[in-house]
Amino acid sequence: MRLTVHPAALALGGRYRPPGDxxxxxxxxxxxxxxxxxxxxxxxxxxxxxxxxxxxxxxxxxxxxxxxxxxxxxxxxxxxxxxxxxxxxxxxxxxxxxxxxxxxxxxxxxxxxxxxxxxxxxxxxxxxxxxxxxxxxxxxxxxxxxxxxxxxxxxxxxxxxxxxxxxxxxxxxxxxxxxxxxxxxxxxxxxxxxxxxxxxxxxxxxxxxxxxxxxxxxxxxxxxxxxxVPGDLSSAAFALAAGLLVGGSAIQLEGIGLNPTRSGFVDIVRHMGAQVAIEGDRTDGGEPLGRLTVEGSALAGIDIAPEQVPLAIDEFPLIMALAAAAEGVTRIRGASELRVKESDRIAVMCRELARLGVAVEELDDGAVVTGGPVRGGEVDSHGDHRVAMSLAVLALVAEAPVTIDNAEWIETSYPGFVEDIRALGAEMVWE
The missing domain is CATH 3.65.10.10 (Enolpyruvate transferase domain)
Incomplete structure (x- = not known):
């Protein structure tokens, strides 16, 4: 299946509760x-x-x-x-x-x-x-x-x-x-x-x-x-990223698992300039829970240290997508584990970002992404659910619609992704 995402015409907003972790x-x-x-x-x-x-x-x-x-x-x-x-x-x-x-x-x-x-x-x-x-x-x-x-x-x-x-x-x-x-x-x-x-x-x-x-x-x-089961921070990250990228957006994410060994994504995007507020330290079944509030933010490129990688390993396709829309250069090192996920996520994200006009350099253990304008066009998930969702979020700030081939792989981890992001105001169409 193909998923076509149109650039956001208006700010995104609303309350969002992610699926279970x-x-x-x-x-x-x-x-x-x-x-x-x-x-x-x-x-x-x-x-x-x-x-x-x-x-x-x-x-x-x-x-x-x-x-x-x-x-x-x-x-x-x-x-x-x-x-x-x-x-x-x-x-x-x-x-x-x-x-x-x-x-x-x-x-x-x-x-x-x-x-x-x-x-x-x-x-x-x-x-x-x-x-x-x-x-x-x-x-x-x-x-x-x-x-x-x-x-x-x-x-x-x-x-x-x-x-x-x-x-x-x-x-x-x-x-x-x-x-x-x-x-x-x-x-x-x-x-x-x-x-x-x-x-x-x-x-x-x-x-x-x-x-x-x-x-x-x-x-x-x-x-x-x-x-x-707490709400999945790895799933919530896509709504969070959409809120960051689209100017004027304000999204409240509720019931999120805030396990400190999963905090890497939030820490990294905050370092990039993200406006993310965290509330609550309630625990349930050993897992901390809370609420995140995110606002549209001007992001800047950063250097991501190897020791930060394990705490955000699943979110790196999305981090690369955010880097493509940020100002300046983002350098990722020590992330060779990404090559043995559902796809070779380093190679695949570099290839697909380049198809959207992003300046990107592939490294053995990471990538260098230079932010700038994102063209519309056609990309491929390569059978990887996180690649598909990351490209879909980036498409919200592209210059023209982006069509993602083989997007049905989203169903393996987040069947309600398209409906949830639509509910925040995005325009996404299955073909």
Whole structure:
């Protein structure tokens, strides 16, 4: 499908509540399936990626009921699935499930295949296979990529020192550690998202300081609980960016998850000159919540340090789009992780921004973007939902309409994106 976005003729405005956080939704589905008793999930993100993870837990024996926007999972006793577990386009789903299943006692003696679509099958899995194998996991892959065949076996806790901070790798190891003998410790070189560490205690799992790092002891029993999923800051970032770019706009974003390990995007755009006010520090289920108010702002190019990258890793296509409309030069370094996402986000964003007349230089681990006029024209998502949405937001300040090919990939993470941005006053048309 093609999405055509027209330049904004008027300022954007209104109240906006984003869909549920995707990272939290994945973890709630997995832990709910692992836990004994009933887990009640409010605000679960209804997207292709999270549905794939929930469906995989059902295939493994968890019972799932939905009513009135609430998902109830009865888990605790798993069984080998009748066929492959298809995680679609979800890197979080496949990597976290690999960790959760690698040592599960109910599944030992079985062979469980995890598969995904063409895009997911190109993404690197060695980063989880290698540490899990050191614990005793038996995982077969296709040259370090999906499909994965897992033969659950007895695991032994170990200390893992990661070369790159990664929430998905850390979480896969911690989930495997739940079913390992002894203690499992993960040490990272920097900060990564801590949703798993925040959620595990709600299921009755104790974590402790690994001096440094985070540690979990095997053999702990997970018990069902109630989880309220906060609004997804990564989804809200698109409405926030639209409000910044279009002059005179004023948008209030409510119910946003304000986890400090996700604060990188807001910190970066504030450094660029964004007028963003933050209110509230209420917590729910271990996750801070609050409200953001954003106004149209004159943005300026900045240098983004490598240590800022992990705290905004998913938002960098959008940051590059904002840089294209900012005054001056934005330099991004230390972001090579972007090359192994749903697409090579460095190469793809550089190519598509150039098609809109933006001066951009591709680097091995980032890019240099020089802000200026943005032409209209035709661009392509390259099968990447965040690329599609980032280009759609930038199109609001283009000189002429922008048409985005293969924009249907937005459905994998944010099915209501077009409707939500339209509600703020933007003109976007599906073709």
């Amino acid at each position: 995707k990272s939290v939704s994945h973890r709630a589905a997995i832990l709910g399936g692992l836990a004994g008793g009933e887990t009640e999930i409010h605000g679960f993100l209804d997207s292709a990626d999270t549905r794939a993870t929930l469906g995989a837990m059902q295939q493994l024996g968890a019972r799932v009921e939905e009513s009135g926007g609430v998902i109830r999972i009865r888990g605790g006793s798993l069984k080998p699935p009748a066929g492959p577990l298809d995680l679609g386009n979800s890197g979080t789903g496949i990597r976290l499930l690999a960790g959760a299943l690698a040592g599960h006692p109910d599944l030992q003696g079985a062979a469980i295949e995890l598969v995904g679509d063409e895009s997911l099958s190109r993404r690197p899995m060695a980063r989880i296979i290698e540490p899990l194998a050191r614990m005793g996991a038996r995982i077969q892959s296709r040259d370090g990529r999906a499909p994965l065949v897992i033969e659950p076996s007895k695991l032994t806790g170990r200390r893992h020192t990661l070369s790159v901070a990664s929430a998905q790798v850390k979480s896969a190891i911690l989930l495997a550690g739940l079913f390992a003998e002894g203690e499992t410790v993960v040490v990272e070189p920097g900060v990564s998202r801590d949703h798993t560490e925040r959620m595990l205690p709600a299921f009755g799992v104790g974590l402790h300081d690994g001096e440094p790092g985070v540690a979990v002891s095997g053999g702990q029993v997970l018990s069902g609980t109630r989880i309220k």
